[in-house]
Amino acid sequence: MFNSLSDRLTSTFKNLRTRGRLSEADIDATVREIRRALLDADVAVPVVREFTAAVRERALSSEVSGALNPAQQVVKIVNEELVDILGGATRPLTLAKTPPTVIMLAGLQGAGKTTLAGKLAHALKGQGHTPLLVAADLQRPNAVTQLSVVAERAGVPVFAPHPGNTSEADDPAADAPLIGDPVGVARDGVAYAKERQHDVVIVDTAGRLGIDQVLMQQAADIRAAVNPDEVLFVIDAMIGQDAVNTAKAFADGVDFTGVVLSKLDGDARGGAALSVAKVTGRPIMFASTGEKLTDFEVFHPDRMASRILDM
Amino acid sequence: LSRDSLTEDDWDEIEEELLLADVGAGPTTELLDALRTRVRVLGVREPAAVRDLLRAELVALLQPELDRTLHTDPRTAEDGTHLPAVTLVVGVNGTGKTTTVGKLARVLVADGRSVVLGAADTFRAAAADQLTTWGNRVGVPTVRSDREGADPASVAFEAVARGRDEKTDVVLVDTAGRLQNKAGLMDELGKIVRVASKVAAPSEVLLVLDATTGQNGLSQARVFAEVAGVTGIVLTKLDGTAKGGIVVQVQRELGVPVKLIGLGEGPDDLAPFDVEEFVDGILG
Numbered sequence: 001m002f003n004s005l006s007d008r009l010t011s012t013f014k015n016l017r018t019r020g021r022l023s024e025a026d027i028d029a030t031v032r033e034i035r036r037a038l039l040d041a042d043v044a045v046p047v048v049r050e051f052t053a054a055v056r057e058r059a060l061s062s063e064v065s066g067a068l069n070p071a072q073q074v075v076k077i078v079n080e081e082l083v084d085i086l087g088g089a090t091r092p093l094t095l096a097k098t099p100p101t102v103i104m105l106a107g108l109q110g111a112g113k114t115t116l117a118g119k120l121a122h123a124l125k126g127q128g129h130t131p132l133l134v135a136a137d138l139q140r141p142n143a144v145t146q147l148s149v150v151a152e153r154a155g156v157p158v159f160a161p162h163p164g165n166t167s168e169a170d171d172p173a174a175d176a177p178l179i180g181d182p183v184g185v186a187r188d189g190v191a192y193a194k195e196r197q198h199d200v201v202i203v204d205t206a207g208r209l210g211i212d213q214v215l216m217q218q219a220a221d222i223r224a225a226v227n228p229d230e231v232l233f234v235i236d237a238m239i240g241q242d243a244v245n246t247a248k249a250f251a252d253g254v255d256f257t258g259v260v261l262s263k264l265d266g267d268a269r270g271g272a273a274l275s276v277a278k279v280t281g282r283p284i285m286f287a288s289t290g291e292k293l294t295d296f297e298v299f300h301p302d303r304m305a306s307r308i309l310d311m
Numbered sequence: 312l313s314r315d316s317l318t319e320d321d322w323d324e325i326e327e328e329l330l331l332a333d334v335g336a337g338p339t340t341e342l343l344d345a346l347r348t349r350v351r352v353l354g355v356r357e358p359a360a361v362r363d364l365l366r367a368e369l370v371a372l373l374q375p376e377l378d379r380t381l382h383t384d385p386r387t388a389e390d391g392t393h394l395p396a397v398t399l400v401v402g403v404n405g406t407g408k409t410t411t412v413g414k415l416a417r418v419l420v421a422d423g424r425s426v427v428l429g430a431a432d433t434f435r436a437a438a439a440d441q442l443t444t445w446g447n448r449v450g451v452p453t454v455r456s457d458r459e460g461a462d463p464a465s466v467a468f469e470a471v472a473r474g475r476d477e478k479t480d481v482v483l484v485d486t487a488g489r490l491q492n493k494a495g496l497m498d499e500l501g502k503i504v505r506v507a508s509k510v511a512a513p514s515e516v517l518l519v520l521d522a523t524t525g526q527n528g529l530s531q532a533r534v535f536a537e538v539a540g541v542t543g544i545v546l547t548k549l550d551g552t553a554k555g556g557i558v559v560q561v562q563r564e565l566g567v568p569v570k571l572i573g574l575g576e577g578p579d580d581l582a583p584f585d586v587e588e589f590v591d592g593i594l595g
């Protein structure tokens with residue numbers, strides 16, 4: 001059993017005694033190994049297809065056939081292509097020229113948005129900012145409570161005029177499809193921040209499916225109401241082939257400006273990073289790496305490339 | 312020389328369908344190899360007939376004969392003590408455990424059973440509040456700790472003990488999300504199972520897998536099965552575009568059946584797992 005792609009490629013090239021040009025069959029065998037590695041890492045099928053085509057083309061060039069160690073050369077090419085798609089250098093948060101900077105979070109259910117809200121607030125506070133968290137998820141049971149606890153832990157205030165979905169709420173519509181007015185809460189949150197001179201506003205929103213047109217429209221309405229400087233799409237590193245559908249739906253729905261890859265402290269290979277970056281062209285900006293407030297870092301494309309390739 | 316009439320493009324299309332459903336590269340290759348052999352041996356030619364064969368292969372892999380009922384009948388110990396049926400709900404972060412507990416409570420109550428919830432997620436912000444909201448909606452009590460960060464095993468113990476003392480039919484214990492590569496958190500889960508078992512051993516340990524999960528789902532299932540003795544899988548978020556094909560591998564390797572599926576965020580969005588419907592979703 002060859003575990004890493006490097007090992008497998010080296011074995012593919014093992015019987016290659018003569019130096020010089022690689023045969024097309026050699027290259028095809030190599031590309032098959034790369035394809036397999038990417039699929040095992042959950043890179044989306046259409047992205048794998050495009051990617052392997054590009055690698056194949058480069059592998060057929062003299063760059064490889066002339067190399068001392070063709071296997072290593074191919075790995076290097078694969079790595080370079082990956083880093084290229086994942087984004088060479090990471091972009092910092094865009095801050096508004098006239099505060100407050102508004103950051104909106106969006107993503108599937110359970111992706112890690114609310115947790116990220118706390119992490120962002122904590123990090124920004126550490127940099128001397130005065131963030132305000134806005135509780136615009138009125139849908140998930142006790143999401144407002146959760147954000148309030150997170151805010152307290154981060155030592156930042158929370159704007160939460162509506163209790164959201166709780167059993168205490170005497171909202172007769174608690175079981176109704178949509179609870180309260182999250183668009184209004186988001187809008188009021190930004191106004192409140194201006195009044196109180198908070199220089200950053202982080203808007204937590206409910207999780208939603210890409211195909212849920214009603215909730216996607218709601219997210220678009222929140223976006224329109226707060227005119228954010230950043231819309232961060234939070235996506236779970238464990239996601240499989242659905243990453244493409246979901247990323248496209250959120251790109252269309254809320255036109256996100258950056259991506260946060262969450263739960264990278266797990267052992268998923270995280271091929272979704274490649275899928276999302278390739279399909280949407282939006283940069284992956286941060287990695288969420290745990291449940292604690294401080295488990296949050298700038299995204300490293302090179303590390304991610306090695307992780308996807310299992311090297 | 313016997314040949315099938317499917318073109319390589321047809322085969323690629325089938326392969327892609329399986330891959331896009333998260334069945335995984337390994338199982339997809341095996342399935343296709345087996346299918347090619349059968350197609351040759353049986354001399355099948357029409358693409359539609361080939362698809363029927365594929366469908367049958369997939370259905371067989373998912374073992375429709377497995378027992379998928381939920382074991383929720385209380386027992387009586389030899390000394391006459393009432394022992395509630397304990398269901399423990401486990402899984403990685405954010406898959407839908409708490410929601411599933413709420414939905415299950417709803418189903419059980421509708422079935423005329425008495426239920427107690429145990430909030431053994433003492434870690435995540437407002438996790439116990441979230442579970443309590445579900446409990447209140449359904450009209451069942453929630454045993455929880457007032458203290459954040461309390462020992463989750465103690466909460467599980469108390470919930471099961473309350474079920475015993477009050478002669479409750481079922482105790483549903485919600486646990487914190489934990490990634491399977493975190494040894495400390497997995498040890499904690501092992502302890503929850505052991506301590507709850509001092510009152511009554513769980514009759515169900517349900518692993519909640521998110522249908523959007525890719526190949527990591529297999530690793531989740533392996534480790535949770537080892538640590539907590541998983542008896543069934545709940546596949547959530549099937550109302551989205553994800554197909555949940557990872558459970559094909561999970562079931563094949565672990566023999567643990569998918570018992571329930573989650574189809575939304577509402578209290579009634581829980582359904583029994585139906586092999587044929589699931590396969591149609593993958594080949595949809």
Ligand SMILES: Nc1nc2c(ncn2[C@@H]2O[C@H](COP(=O)(O)OP(=O)(O)OP(=O)(O)O)[C@@H](O)[C@H]2O)c(=O)[nH]1
Nearest residue numbers: 109110111112113114115207263288289290404405
């Ligand atoms: N291990 C790990 N867990 C995380 C990370 N980010 C979030 N979580 C956990 O994932 C679960 C879901 O996180 P939330 O922040 O509630 O996710 P959400 O996107 O707000 O969920 P909804 O509001 O229900 O859509 C919680 O158990 C978090 O503690 C991470 O980077 N690593």
Ligand SMILES: Nc1nc2c(ncn2[C@@H]2O[C@H](COP(=O)(O)OP(=O)(O)OP(=O)(O)O)[C@@H](O)[C@H]2O)c(=O)[nH]1
Nearest residue numbers: 109110404405406407408409410488548573574575
């Ligand atoms: N669309 C959809 N959403 C679901 C389903 N099940 C749960 N959710 C949502 O997924 C998010 C996470 O659900 P939870 O029940 O909090 O998940 P959990 O596993 O308890 O999360 P942690 O305790 O933080 O690990 C919430 O927003 C739920 O409403 C489902 O079947 N379909």
Ligand SMILES: [K+]
Nearest residue numbers: 549551552553
């Ligand atoms: K689906």
Ligand SMILES: [Mg+2]
Nearest residue numbers: 113114137143
């Ligand atoms: Mg949230």
Ligand SMILES: [Mg+2]
Nearest residue numbers: 408409432438
């Ligand atoms: Mg939970």
